[in-house]
Amino acid sequence: MENILEYLKEERSQEWRAEIRKSMKAKERTSRERVKMPEEDPNVRNKSNIEVNSGLPIENAVLEAQRCLDCPDPTCMTGCPVGINIPKFIKKIEVKDFLGAASVLKETNGLPAVCGRVCPQEVQCESTCFYTIKLKKPPVAIGYLERFAADYERESGKMNVPHVADSNKIKVGIVGSGPAGLAAAGDLAKFGYDVTVFEALHEIGGVLKYGIPEFRLPNVIVDVEIDNMKKMGVKFRTNFIVGKTASFDDLKKDGFEAFFVGSGAGLPRFMNIPGENYNGIFSSNEYLTRVNLMNAADPDYDTPVISGKNVAVIGGGNTAMDSVRTAKRLGADRAMIIYRRSEKEMPARVEEIKHAKEEDIEFMNLHNPLEYYADENGRVNRMKIQKMELGEPDASGRRRPVPIQGSEFYIDVDTVVVSVGVSPNPLIPKALADLKVTDWGTIVVDKETMQSSIPELFAGGDIVRGGATVILAMGDGRKAAAGMHKYIQEKIKAN
Amino acid sequence: MSKILEKEIFSKNVVKLVLDAPEIARTRKPGHFVIIKIGKKGERIPLTIASADAKKGTITLVVQKVGVTSGKLCNLEVGDEVTDVVGPLGEATHIEKVGTVLCAGGGVGVAPLLPIVEGFKKAGNRVITILAARSKDLIILEEQMREFSDEVIIMTDDGSYGKKGLVTAGMEEVIQREKVNLSVVIGPAIMMKFAALTTKKYNIKTYASLNTIMVDGTGMCGACRVSVGGRTKFVCVDGPEFDAHQVDFDEMLARLGAYKDQELEAYERYMKTAETVS
Numbered sequence: 001m002e003n004i005l006e007y008l009k010e011e012r013s014q015e016w017r018a019e020i021r022k023s024m025k026a027k028e029r030t031s032r033e034r035v036k037m038p039e040e041d042p043n044v045r046n047k048s049n050i051e052v053n054s055g056l057p058i059e060n061a062v063l064e065a066q067r068c069l070d071c072p073d074p075t076c077m078t079g080c081p082v083g084i085n086i087p088k089f090i091k092k093i094e095v096k097d098f099l100g101a102a103s104v105l106k107e108t109n110g111l112p113a114v115c116g117r118v119c120p121q122e123v124q125c126e127s128t129c130f131y132t133i134k135l136k137k138p139p140v141a142i143g144y145l146e147r148f149a150a151d152y153e154r155e156s157g158k159m160n161v162p163h164v165a166d167s168n169k170i171k172v173g174i175v176g177s178g179p180a181g182l183a184a185a186g187d188l189a190k191f192g193y194d195v196t197v198f199e200a201l202h203e204i205g206g207v208l209k210y211g212i213p214e215f216r217l218p219n220v221i222v223d224v225e226i227d228n229m230k231k232m233g234v235k236f237r238t239n240f241i242v243g244k245t246a247s248f249d250d251l252k253k254d255g256f257e258a259f260f261v262g263s264g265a266g267l268p269r270f271m272n273i274p275g276e277n278y279n280g281i282f283s284s285n286e287y288l289t290r291v292n293l294m295n296a297a298d299p300d301y302d303t304p305v306i307s308g309k310n311v312a313v314i315g316g317g318n319t320a321m322d323s324v325r326t327a328k329r330l331g332a333d334r335a336m337i338i339y340r341r342s343e344k345e346m347p348a349r350v351e352e353i354k355h356a357k358e359e360d361i362e363f364m365n366l367h368n369p370l371e372y373y374a375d376e377n378g379r380v381n382r383m384k385i386q387k388m389e390l391g392e393p394d395a396s397g398r399r400r401p402v403p404i405q406g407s408e409f410y411i412d413v414d415t416v417v418v419s420v421g422v423s424p425n426p427l428i429p430k431a432l433a434d435l436k437v438t439d440w441g442t443i444v445v446d447k448e449t450m451q452s453s454i455p456e457l458f459a460g461g462d463i464v465r466g467g468a469t470v471i472l473a474m475g476d477g478r479k480a481a482a483g484m485h486k487y488i489q490e491k492i493k494a495n
Numbered sequence: 496m497s498k499i500l501e502k503e504i505f506s507k508n509v510v511k512l513v514l515d516a517p518e519i520a521r522t523r524k525p526g527h528f529v530i531i532k533i534g535k536k537g538e539r540i541p542l543t544i545a546s547a548d549a550k551k552g553t554i555t556l557v558v559q560k561v562g563v564t565s566g567k568l569c570n571l572e573v574g575d576e577v578t579d580v581v582g583p584l585g586e587a588t589h590i591e592k593v594g595t596v597l598c599a600g601g602g603v604g605v606a607p608l609l610p611i612v613e614g615f616k617k618a619g620n621r622v623i624t625i626l627a628a629r630s631k632d633l634i635i636l637e638e639q640m641r642e643f644s645d646e647v648i649i650m651t652d653d654g655s656y657g658k659k660g661l662v663t664a665g666m667e668e669v670i671q672r673e674k675v676n677l678s679v680v681i682g683p684a685i686m687m688k689f690a691a692l693t694t695k696k697y698n699i700k701t702y703a704s705l706n707t708i709m710v711d712g713t714g715m716c717g718a719c720r721v722s723v724g725g726r727t728k729f730v731c732v733d734g735p736e737f738d739a740h741q742v743d744f745d746e747m748l749a750r751l752g753a754y755k756d757q758e759l760e761a762y763e764r765y766m767k768t769a770e771t772v773s
């Protein structure tokens with residue numbers, strides 16, 4: 001920690017930083033309004049796949065960067081799970097060195113264009129910004145600026161391929177190509193390892209591809225990053241399920257020295273209420289996979305999806321918001337969120353809730369489904385719902401929803417998407433009897449090195465945390481890469 | 496990418512394909528399946544691995560043309576590539592020596608039954624196989640089944656081949672005649688339902704291999720879910736085989752029809768383009 005503070009101080013005292021600080025009075029900086037993100041018209045975007053946020057124009061990015069006070073004690077950084085040097089990248093934007101800003105981001109975050117779009121900044125960096133905590137004003141738009149710098153770099157065509165150390169010819173395997181796996185792969189490639197990423201699906205990217213929709217995170221953004229990793233020498237094997245297509249032992253025989261498991265929290269949960277297996281009731285994973293991964297809404301593609309007219313989505317997280325907004329885009333007249341707590345407790349990003357409201361999504365908060373009913377073909381046509389109120393706080397600190405007796409009523413629905421959470425993917429724990437897992441099925445690891453109970457196996461992301469976030473998954477991947485590097489080097493020394 | 500190395504036409508709508516898939520060939524066991532996808536815009540469909548040769552690194556699929564994707568696959572030729580093949584998936588069949596095994600297959604269930612018949616025979620069981628279809632031209636894989644069965648009974652609804660009657664009539668006949676230790680049924684949900692009711696009467700342990708609709712095949716989506724003994728199970732990871740007496744076949748039947756309209760539409764569209772191409 002000492003070291004980091006020293007380093008930040010040194011960085012901050014560099015001439016260009018001091019100069020730019022002096023170039024404008026603090027008062028002038030703080031008197032500015034926070035920029036607004038340009039957005040597509042809600043009534044246009046809710047009928048297409050176009051990205052909702054179109055990104056800051058250059059002038060506005062610079063104006064917003066000027067709001068940042070370049071604090072001596074950058075509290076914003078304490079809110080960032082990967083410790084991005086936030087003031088430095090923002091000041092680079094202020095001096096219009098946009099490529100420089102991007103490379104600052106990439107020192108600690110391999111996928112800034114993704115994180116700038118999907119991180120819950122309002123509970124991370126922006127919640128600990130000086131503006132939020134001291135001035136009680138809207139924080140510097142750190143997320144918008146992150147996205148701006150990363151997009152600028154990509155669109156400039158001058159994306160730099162990170163420097164890769166000379167190959168040490170040591171083979172390491174990454175299980176899963178979500179953000180955790182990609183982050184680990186990137187760092188291990190930089191250290192000089194021969195890295196292969198194994199992915200069960202036919203596409204690379206994990207949730208970034210099959211879960212988060214195009215209107216929030218266009219696939220090209222993920223693809224550019226993957227191409228970059230290929231240039232760094234990372235190999236990708238799709239359609240390869242570790243534990244099924246080949247076992248860890250098979251891979252060890254093929255020369256793999258260590259593994260990182262970032263297999264995600266892929267198992268959808270249902271509520272186990274009557275009628276939940278009727279047709280027209282999906283898990284959000286199935287619904288989003290059909291639309292995002294299989295392109296089911298495009299008639300040129302072979303996979304079908306049901307485009308309901310009355311769609312109910314159960315849940316209040318990002319997955320629920322993505323599902324309900326997807327339903328609207330597939331032509332629903334009524335697309336509604338049914339959530340058992342109130343809006344304040346919703347785990348979704350604030351921006352997604354705002355966007356959903358603008359897009360004509362109905363919110364039935366403090367409601368809970370009890371039962372589904374179907375027509376003679378087994379297709380859902382009605383559901384029973386109960387009203388809820390908030391009681392005492394529960395273990396999560398959120399107020400517990402309590403049913404209101406006698407408040408049951410029925411609504412007509414033809415499609416239901418159940419989005420009440422996911423459990424850790426059981427494939428890897430099932431394949432390894434010696435692997436220590438928790439009662440919830442997450443893999444137990446050392447918090448610093450991310451090493452599991454099997455020495456050559458490291459893990460991170462949702463398989464360790466349960467459903468978490470992109471940035472935490474990436475942070476884990478990087479920590480694990482460092483842990484693996486140390487483990488392998490020590491093993492070599494010992495021999 | 497997996498290259499097609501051999502192709503054999505079993506009947507008008509059934510082909511055997513041998514694919515180059517060394518890793519899958521090395522680890523697969525009877526009862527396992529793969530998911531394939533053809534082309535960038537293709538759909539993912541599950542197919543049982545009928546047999547495999549670990550040395551040659553090949554797997555064999557027996558495909559019945561029922562819709563768009565199975566149709567596209569049947570039309571591929573030796574040298575063509577199947578874009579995506581992933582597996583082996585599911586739990587392997589519990590093959591052991593039990594005595595007499597009564598296997599019954601109908602419709603799309605006949606192809607997945609083949610490796611199971613072979614497995615039980617090779618484990619030293621007496622295997623009686625019943626193949627059922629509406630009429631003679633729909634009976635498939637008879638010759639291949641004979642190779643691994645002590646007896647093959649053909650049942651057709653219209654009596655155009657073998658005996659006239661439903662699969663259950665054939666099963667009753669065998670059960671009345673001799674001691675059956677285990678039964679395996681694969682076919683349309685409605686057939687499995689009545690086959691299971693039949694064996695239940697006689698208290699014969701019965702497995703059904705469920706061919707639900709699937710997407711990923713790795714337990715990630717829940718499209719394949721069924722109720723078994725009152726609990727929701729995912730066929731792709733918990734199955735595909737289950738105790739037939741515990742499966743809610745009515746629910747499964749309804750779920751298989753979920754996309755009927757879209758499937759029909761897609762098939763008609765596909766047939767139109769197929770016609771203009773050829």
Ligand SMILES: Cc1cc2nc3c(=O)[nH]c(=O)nc-3n(C[C@H](O)[C@H](O)[C@H](O)COP(=O)(O)OP(=O)(O)OC[C@H]3O[C@@H](n4cnc5c(N)ncnc54)[C@H](O)[C@@H]3O)c2cc1C
Nearest residue numbers: 176178179180200206207211242263264461462468469470
């Ligand atoms: C719809 C949706 C929206 C979300 N929105 C946000 C958001 O806005 N912001 C945010 O921060 N987070 C969001 N999240 C959460 C975030 O996406 C996850 O926390 C993150 O993706 C976890 O990363 P991961 O690498 O651990 O796993 P995943 O992204 O789940 O990737 C795991 C990969 O491993 C593969 N795999 C599994 N087992 C094997 C095996 N045995 N062999 C080979 N491959 C295997 C899987 O197929 C998958 O591709 C969202 C999640 C969903 C589902």
Ligand SMILES: Cc1cc2nc3c(=O)[nH]c(=O)nc-3n(C[C@H](O)[C@H](O)[C@H](O)COP(=O)(O)OP(=O)(O)OC[C@H]3O[C@@H](n4cnc5c(N)ncnc54)[C@H](O)[C@@H]3O)c2cc1C
Nearest residue numbers: 540541542543558559561562563564565606607706707758
């Ligand atoms: C574990 C498993 C193993 C299987 N093994 C084999 C195999 O070895 N050989 C083989 O030929 N088929 C097998 N099937 C069935 C095969 O997956 C389906 O026939 C295929 O998905 C149909 O796709 P399609 O696009 O060609 O037809 P679609 O256009 O999707 O459907 C056409 C018609 O077939 C019916 N249908 C679709 N899917 C199924 C299904 N899963 N079961 C029964 N009817 C269905 C539809 O209701 C429709 O009437 C297996 C299925 C499972 C789940």
Ligand code: FES
Nearest residue numbers: 712714716717731
């Ligand atoms: S096919 Fe998706 S969970 Fe079984």
